[in-house]
Amino acid sequence: DIQMTQSPSTLSASVGDRVTITCRASQFISKYLAWYQQKPGKGPKLLIYHASSLESGVPSRFSGSGFGTEFTLTISSLQPDDFATYYCQQYDGSRPFGQGTKVEIK
Amino acid sequence: EVQLVESGGGLVQPGGSLRLSCEASGFTFSNYWMHWVRQAPGKGPVWVSYINTDGSSTNYADSVKGRFTISRDNAKNTLYLQMNSLRVEDTAVYYCARDGISDRPIDYWGQGTLVAVSS
Numbered sequence: 001d002i003q004m005t006q007s008p009s010t011l012s013a014s015v016g017d018r019v020t021i022t023c024r025a026s027q028f029i030s031k032y033l034a035w036y037q038q039k040p041g042k043g044p045k046l047l048i049y050h051a052s053s054l055e056s057g058v059p060s061r062f063s064g065s066g067f068g069t070e071f072t073l074t075i076s077s078l079q080p081d082d083f084a085t086y087y088c089q090q091y092d093g094s095r096p097f098g099q100g101t102k103v104e105i106k
Numbered sequence: 107e108v109q110l111v112e113s114g115g116g117l118v119q120p121g122g123s124l125r126l127s128c129e130a131s132g133f134t135f136s137n138y139w140m141h142w143v144r145q146a147p148g149k150g151p152v153w154v155s156y157i158n159t160d161g162s163s164t165n166y167a168d169s170v171k172g173r174f175t176i177s178r179d180n181a182k183n184t185l186y187l188q189m190n191s192l193r194v195e196d197t198a199v200y201y202c203a204r205d206g207i208s209d210r211p212i213d214y215w216g217q218g219t220l221v222a223v224s225s
Contacts, residue, residue, distance in 0.1 A: 032209070032211075034211035034212070041217075042217065043201050043203070043215025043216055043217055043218055044151065044215055045215075046211065046212065046213050046214075049206070049210050049211050049213075050210075055213070087150055087151060089151075089211060089212075091211040091212070092209075094153070095141075095153040096153070097150045097151045097152065097153070098150065099149075099150045100150045
């Protein structure tokens with residue numbers, strides 16, 4: 001089975017910071033990588049699909065990159081609404097999620 | 107507006123059964139594959155099951171295979187998850203989720219319903 005490994009597990013940052021989260025797949029997954037944002041008590045929200053395509057309505061400060069086994073999510077200038085937990089997910093086949101990265105206030 | 111509203115969660119003893127429902131609105135339900143995804147307290151989401159548009163094809167995570175059954179009623183715009191032989195490790199918030207069109211990922215999630223398995 002494909003395993004998804006995110007790093008870091010926790011990230012402390014300030015408003016305005018540039019933030020980068022990494023996701024690694026244990027096998028080649030082409031472009032089939034999504035990023036989600038989750039806030040307490042809510043279902044996840046889709047941010048990025050096909051590794052780098054921005055979901056409609058998502059602010060342009062969010063961007064994704066990568067292909068194959070290495071992927072990144074970047075928030076160019078962290079806003080107060082962005083403090084949340086972020087998950088990557090492979091969606092070609094077994095659909096595993098990463099373990100999550102909590103972005104907290106520094 | 108796409109809405110997915112889960113119901114049917116609760117406290118159940120090990121070995122017991124529950125049936126979750128998910129009522130969909132704001133989109134043509136019969137055109138979309140649907141999923142159940144669960145999330146244990148403090149953990150990341152884990153995919154549980156999916157069903158295709160007419161219910162003729164389903165798939166399950168190994169951890170629930172043979173115990174859980176996914177189904178849908180397109181006339182009622184409702185997705186179901188029948189859970190039997192429940193175990194303590196099935197305790198989680200269960201989310202109903204809509205698959206994206208074509209080769210896109212899950213694009214909408216419900217608010218979740220809590221299933222607690224405990225004696």
